[in-house]
Amino acid sequence: SQKIEQNSEALNIQEGKTATLTCNYTNYSPAYLQWYRQDPGRGPVFLLLIRENEKEKRKERLKVTFDTTLKQSLFHITASQPADSATYLCALLRQAGTALIFGKGTTLSVSS
């Protein structure tokens, strides 16, 4: 069956360090992968989209990589700040339709 796994439910790091979150998928061949941020009590907010022919995408302190051979995406936040504390979700397009399927998310806590 198709699965999206974000390998850790929680990640705790110190301010200024780089946070690296992992998204693995099986039985998909996605052309695109998206990352979202979700704060408590709010809906997810879109951050970045990376296409299968793009190895890396950057936006300010964010960097996403996409390895279709490993079936894995890495999401990096450099120079992390307490304000980066949130749950980060990866999402893929369903093979059978046009709805995004989400991982369960990784909750990042950045301490000062």
Added chain:
Amino acid sequence: GAGVSQSPSNKVTEKGKDVELRCDPISGHTALYWYRQSLGQGLEFLIYFQGNSAPDKSGLPSDRFSAERTGGSVSTLTIQRTQQEDSAVYLCASSFRPGHDSPLHFGNGTRLTVT
């Protein structure tokens, strides 16, 4: 500009009652999605609309769940004869067009509690 609006933001209902949840998407967005998020769980896809039709309703958990969209805009998710396991946050999202490269814009959800 205005984002996706959902109402009510909170709903408490008794088991067995029917509830209606409303979603106002961003103007001009043709695609509309409903997801459900239970405590500690990921987002569970329920149904997707393109215009007023629902090409993919495969995520609806039972025939107690239904949704409609009118005028290519507002959508209503209806849950009949609510059960305690229906308690969750129901999230609506819209996108400019369906498919791979159009990001979803989410509302802040309706928190449904069935007592």
